[in-house]
Amino acid sequence: MASIFSRIVAGEIPSYKVAEDDRYYAFLDINPLAEGHTLVIPKKEVDYIFDLDPETYAGLWQFAARVAKAVEAAIPCKRVGVAVLGMEVPHAHIHLVPLQTEGDLDFRKQKKQLTPQRFAEIASGIAAAFNQG
Helix, strand or coil, X not given: CCCHHHHHHXXXXXXXXXXXXXXXXXXXXXXXXXXXXXXXXXXXXXXXXHHCCHHHHHHHHHHHHHHHHHHHHHCCCCEEEEECCCCCCCCCCEEXXXXXXXXXXXXXXXXXXXXXXXXXXXXXXXXXXXXXX
């Protein structure tokens, strides 16, 4: 059975896409720690990030760096934090979280509640920054 992320890539489940190329996909986390919290995934479904082949692994981080710069350009923050947990969805993924303090990268915190309109606005802003970079 395909992971929820593979189903998002296939267009079976909607997402707030911020960036995509032939191998990678980035979209807003629907349970964000902060506005602009983005997930970056390889389109190829592999459960554990350290099981990715070396080329896909390196490419994922390069793509994530480009997405992080777009997040930083679109969302007022001091830094974009990075987390790789991989426990909740069996598909390798990187969390990019806009930060004001180190404490903002605490997954035990209550998640933000955003409207579909706000998600769309954020995704549009990050996508525009990504496409300009």
